[in-house]
Amino acid sequence: MDIFEAIKTRRSIRRFLDTPLEDGKLQKILESVRMSPSWANFQCWRFLVVKDRVTREKISELSYVESFFAPLGYKANPARKGLGEAPVVIVACADPSQSGVIWDQHYYMTDLGIAAQTLMLSARALGLGTVFVGVFDEAKLRSLLNIPSHIRVVGLFPVGYPQEEKKEGPPRKSIQEIVFYEKWG
Numbered sequence: 185m186d187i188f189e190a191i192k193t194r195r196s197i198r199r200f201l202d203t204p205l206e207d208g209k210l211q212k213i214l215e216s217v218r219m220s221p222s223w224a225n226f227q228c229w230r231f232l233v234v235k236d237r238v239t240r241e242k243i244s245e246l247s248y249v250e251s252f253f254a255p256l257g258y259k260a261n262p263a264r265k266g267l268g269e270a271p272v273v274i275v276a277c278a279d280p281s282q283s284g285v286i287w288d289q290h291y292y293m294t295d296l297g298i299a300a301q302t303l304m305l306s307a308r309a310l311g312l313g314t315v316f317v318g319v320f321d322e323a324k325l326r327s328l329l330n331i332p333s334h335i336r337v338v339g340l341f342p343v344g345y346p347q348e349e350k351k352e353g354p355p356r357k358s359i360q361e362i363v364f365y366e367k368w369g
């Protein structure tokens with residue numbers, strides 16, 4: 185699959201088959217992520233690969249943050265089931281001290297965002313599904329996974345074979361709405 189095809193057909197996948205994930209495919213994703221660009225090439229990211237079913241179930245439970253979801257009328261994170269189902273959950277973390285801050289822009293989030301897209305496109309190219317899960321109880325996740333307090337947890341990525349092939353995703357804004365030429369507006 186070429187890169188434009190992977191970009192165009194990638195969808196957030198939230199339900200997974202029971203099929204195990206081949207170690208070769210997991211390693212290929214991690215190798216690709218490792219090549220992502222980062223602030224001054226400091227590579228502030230760290231990735232925790234969780235395969236244990238019980239731990240994945242616990243991670244799944246920690247994807248509900250009441251203060252965020254309750255006002256929206258959600259009783260669960262839409263990705264909750266997938267975090268328990270997928271054979272692998274990659275917990276993407278950052279050490280902010282290994283990235284830049286300029287005028288209040290915290291580049292560890294940029295570094296991790298880029299790595300996340302590499303991860304998601306690599307998964308797609310390998311016929312796998314995943315979703316960026318950005319809402320979770322960070323403090324409880326840290327304690328569950330022994331993550332030190334100076335490390336931020338940025339995203340959870342269940343990775344596995346999709347239960348369904350999603351053709352259509354949520355709509356995107358038009359080019360006219362998001363692209364300006366020469367001057368703003």
Ligand SMILES: Cc1cc2nc3c(=O)[nH]c(=O)nc-3n(C[C@H](O)[C@H](O)[C@H](O)COP(=O)(O)O)c2cc1C
Binds near residue numbers: 263
């Ligand atoms: C930073 C970030 C955080 C996200 N957090 C969640 C989440 O907690 N739960 C979830 O189900 N989807 C989450 N998503 C997935 C988005 O809802 C999804 O990417 C968006 O609706 C577009 O759909 P698509 O990925 O299928 O194109 C997140 C995406 C991003 C980029």
